[in-house]
Amino acid sequence: MPPGWTSLIFDVNGESRAAIFPTHHTLLEVLREELALPGTKHGCELGECGTCAVLVDGRPILSCLALAADMKGKKIETVEGLQNGNTLHPLQQTMADLGAAQCGYCTPGILMTAKALLTENPSPTDGEIRAALAGNLCRCTGYHKIVEAIEGAAALLRGEDWVAPREVLYGAVEPGREG
């Protein structure tokens, strides 16, 4: 290996993938540029926005602040590994159904962070969801649809039925026009 370069076999989304890359490159760069997994996005490359979050050994980390060279023996999960075959993960399903992904740019980071939350806490409260996601910025949605989608996905993952509340889909009923 020439000086300044690293070669590594990554365990990403359950697959072994080899790459040779400059040692200073971040996991974000190697995922997007060497491993052809551009689903993970970048919003600042300074650890400020949460857009690039991926799971490493089940925990959400900011891939823009992690060196790819540090990933030896670690299990990496990205948005590309979230669905099962052609079936969406419940988080993907509810996020899509509620329009919780508008521009969709922060969505991969939010999905991965939420997945880690639901693995650890299958029935989070509204406050627990917000605390877990507080490091993920979204400029489109105002966050509510994302929280509602995560609550819906949590119910589905617990094996419960879930339909979006009427108010979530149609808004509040105009006073005086009920019924």
Place this chain on the structure above:
Amino acid sequence: MAEPLRKEDPIDLIEDPLLDPEPATERPLRWIGTPFRRVDGRAKVTGTTKFADDLTFPRMCHVKLVRSRIPHGTIRSIDFSAAEKIPGYLGCLTGADTPIPFGILPVSMDEHALCPDRVRFVGDPVAAVAATTEDAAYEAALAVIVEYDSLPTIASVEQAISTPEPRIHDYGDDGNLHKKVSMRFGDVEAGFAAADRIFEDLFFYEGNTHLPMEQHATVAVPEDDDRVTVWSSTQTPHYLHRALAKVLGLPASRIRVIACSNGGGFGGKSDPFNHEIVAAKMALILGRPAKIVLHREEVFYCHRGRHPVTMRLKTGVTKEGKITAHHLETALDGGAYGSYGVASTYYTGALETVTYDMPAYQFDGIRAFTNKPPCGPKRGHGTPQPRFGLEVQLDKIAVALGQNPADLRLQMLVAPESITANWLQLHSVSLDRCIEAVVTGSGYRERWGNLPEGRGLGLACGSYLCGAGLPIYWNHMPQSGVQLKIDRSGCVAVFCGEAEIGQGSDSVLAGIVAEVLGVDLSDLRLCVADTDLTPVDLGSYSSRVTLMMGNAALQAAERARDLIAKAVGDQLEVPADRLVFAERRVFDASDPSNPEKGLTFQDAVIAAEARFGTLGTVGSYIPPRSPGKYRGAGVGPSPTYSYSASVVEVEVDPQTGLWRPVHVWIAHDIGRALNPVLAIGQVEGGVYMGLGEVMMEEQAFRRLPRHLSNALVHKFPSMLEYKSPTFLDMPPVTTYLIEDPDPQGPYGAKEVGQGPLLPILPAVANAIYDAVGARVDQVPIHPHMVLKALDAKKKGGEPRYGPKSFPEVDFGETLIVPTPAQGGNGTAINEFRSKLRSGMRGVATGTMSTRDEALRQKKALTTKLEDR
């Protein structure tokens, strides 16, 4: 009476004989009004949506810009010798390679892809380097040595007024004032004389930025001879197309612009940008694909965000609370370039009249050039600032008159279908229902003024365009076009130049076409925002897409439906107008003896293709003419207007001044919600962005210490320091979608992307007053401002924090425009005289005219006037 100097108005939409506006049989709508999953929803949650930076091409090189580190100066030298030694270095560009100026508005083409001789703000691009890898390009850019000779810098509107020389630009209305506007509608003096009370207030709205999560990116790929394809994160592929043709000196037919899905825009990707032109130029010179991705700091330099605006509002009211006259003055800090600034200046005044009855209105505005990143359009474009001032002032008026602020507003609302004093044609207005919804929902009538110390409720309203009535450059062509291609497969291919920026425009397009043709969303294939393949749509700005593209889509789909119905009707021997398109079938539902006799949609298309040959239809939309004809009347008209009302509840700690929103009630007059769940997403997003602006967001600047050059630099060019609300900051929101279908919109729909932001800021300020009795007349509202107002109150002074003065400025001669009530005809009575009086500068208003050209125009005007 002076004749208007405007060119001819655009032609009205020609009625199409094929168009049958009424479906034969009323059936429930399948897609319209249904909260269906957005058509790009799956791609967004699987990470497969292709944003510009996700594209790669063989032999692609990487480009970085070298940006000015000083706020104002001339370029003495640029030295690439060290950069050229970086392994992987491929080439460079300077201002000499891109000498042709550009800009979004034809009247302010004042930008260059790379500065040819002068830099005007920290971040202005002076050179570009390309290399085989992004690392090498970055290293090479850092190795470029630029030497400058500094010029005095201008940091504020006041400085721009007091420092006419040296000019930041050699055009503009007056020294370093880019634009001056003054116009009077009706007898303002008589209105104030008739008032029982006159209220005068000063407000300041700090600038802020869009902060889209996606950093701007562009990839340019050269093809064949002198052809190039440009993929970019742009809201306005058509305008970028025009700018590229101009600067590259290529026929537009050889340039293909494809707008990728934008990772958020909010107005920040509406200008053609330096980096887009540089990527295309570099690709053409090097003969290989070139990619440029901005880093976050550069996104702050691109800016084009909310203008900082100081405002003075004077309003006369009767003791019953009717407005007799209103006078608004605005002073905009424009930053270093024109951008949309001329329009922004007019927009600070244009929509002041569309909510409350104002028989007489005067608007004076200026926009100053300063050595800061250029301001432009952000969600609400120019209108959130005066809306904040007006709605806070109305709260003060209600308190002074002893009225409930909701009742004060309800008795002064504009009438539907009326024409305002400044000649804006209104259509449906359901602001009364919006106010009643949030007032009832929040218990405002009972709780306002009656909550314990530290808790308060505030009410405010707003209104916004459903698309700008005029395009950015003068033309008679449609503002939106949609084309359908349907063949024997049963697939409907939909082509439209609209740009999906996250707002859901693809889903609006698909929903309308699927509704008319009675097919599933998955029977459609969308091809959007590709200037080679799709009909022109002007882009995702001014909340225009749902209404304009929607009407074009409706027309194209109805034409296709009528063609297919004719063929099927003949085959089934059923009158075409009895056929229904639904459930992927075409059938006669009105024949009781043979219920639902018909064909599958695919067989129906086969019948039509056999009958008429290859099937294709088009639809287009041109907004109706506006009755306003005076100079400046082009800003403000819209096919119709949306309305919003909000009540915000806050909690304020009088000891620290810390406050937080507790709950937001918002009602939005949307005409009709084409997709309610996506519409609510837009409302909640607008509420969020408004809260961000009133709570914390500010694009502020500071001077470096004198020993460090004293340069004027950005205070917060990072996401950590530029505060924006997180999951934890967002209060619960109760959203009411008020449906009152407007005939101007497709299926009655009006906009929802921008309007809901407008009432949020003043509602918060009014709520803080209700909570602790402190008036903060500026945004963002920081805790220390609340405290200072409370301190003043304790000392027996006015419990207020806010600006204390308005810049001393001459707005130029006022254009006098009689109102509809005065029997006016939409023109100004002194258009020629005001142009002549204001002399060269008046003639050169907002144009790039040189002194000679201005003098020539003045002479021509004088001659014309003498001939009369």
